[in-house]
Amino acid sequence: NAGVTQTPKFRVLKTGQSMTLLCAQDMNHEYMYWYRQDPGMGLRLIHYSVGEGTTAKGEVPDGYNVSRLKKQNFLLGLESAAPSQTSVYFCASRHLRGEKSRWNSPLHFGNGTRLTVT
Amino acid sequence: SQQGEEDPQALSIQEGENATMNCSYKTSINNLQWYRQNSGRGLVHLILIRSNEREKHSGRLRVTLDTSKKSSSLLITASRAADTASYFCATDATGGSYIPTFGRGTSLIVHP
Numbered sequence: 001n002a003g004v005t006q007t008p009k010f011r012v013l014k015t016g017q018s019m020t021l022l023c024a025q026d027m028n029h030e031y032m033y034w035y036r037q038d039p040g041m042g043l044r045l046i047h048y049s050v051g052e053g054t055t056a057k058g059e060v061p062d063g064y065n066v067s068r069l070k071k072q073n074f075l076l077g078l079e080s081a082a083p084s085q086t087s088v089y090f091c092a093s094r095h096l097r098g099e100k101s102r103w104n105s106p107l108h109f110g111n112g113t114r115l116t117v118t
Numbered sequence: 119s120q121q122g123e124e125d126p127q128a129l130s131i132q133e134g135e136n137a138t139m140n141c142s143y144k145t146s147i148n149n150l151q152w153y154r155q156n157s158g159r160g161l162v163h164l165i166l167i168r169s170n171e172r173e174k175h176s177g178r179l180r181v182t183l184d185t186s187k188k189s190s191s192l193l194i195t196a197s198r199a200a201d202t203a204s205y206f207c208a209t210d211a212t213g214g215s216y217i218p219t220f221g222r223g224t225s226l227i228v229h230p
Binding site: 031035040043104105107109111 | 149151161163168206208219220222
């Protein structure tokens with residue numbers, strides 16, 4: 001049981017390049033989230049998904065796209081990377097099935113992807 | 119925008135002392151969660167306290183919640199060097215969105 005796995009761990013991109021960050025969870029969680037973490041800013045939500053085939057925008061979605069074709073995977077894409085997207089990206093998942101568990105369910109995080117755009 | 123705001127931003131103590139961190143939030147909540155983040159790692163869940171609870175314990179951790187003041191505190195007793203980390207609070211606002219909003223965190227350093 002690996003939990004939430006993010007790949008790659010590190011990446012350096014040049015401005016204008018594209019890449020995809022992969023998040024995989026093996027806990028059969030319904031909800032998945034992509035956050036970015038910048039110094040002094042805490043975690044800010046980029047996009048999230050409430051189930052397979054569905055995605056929604058978070059607080060800072062511009063410049064990113066996401067897809068959730070399979071329940072266990074949530075992909076974050078950068079079509080044309082910019083220096084402002086230099087950050088640490090975290091994926092998280094959450095189990096929200098059932099009324100009793102719904103408000104007792106924490107997030108499970110991956111270990112992050114450190115992205116530098118030059 | 120941040121829903122939760124931790125205070126202080128940084129805390130430096132000696133091993134064996136207690137560490138107290140506070141979190142204030144703005145809107146009505148269903149629950150409040152505390153997470154720890156070690157350097158270079160992801161966040162790890164510590165305690166979740168529901169809006170109808172006032173206090174919760176887990177080992178050396180004690181969390182209180184005052185919904186009238188929209189605030190929570192995390193107490194770590196008898197701290198250890200291994201407790202050195204950043205601590206974040208997150209809230210699930212009422213309304214059923216299930217989208218937790220995080221604060222900026224408290225950086226705790228415990229000196230051996």
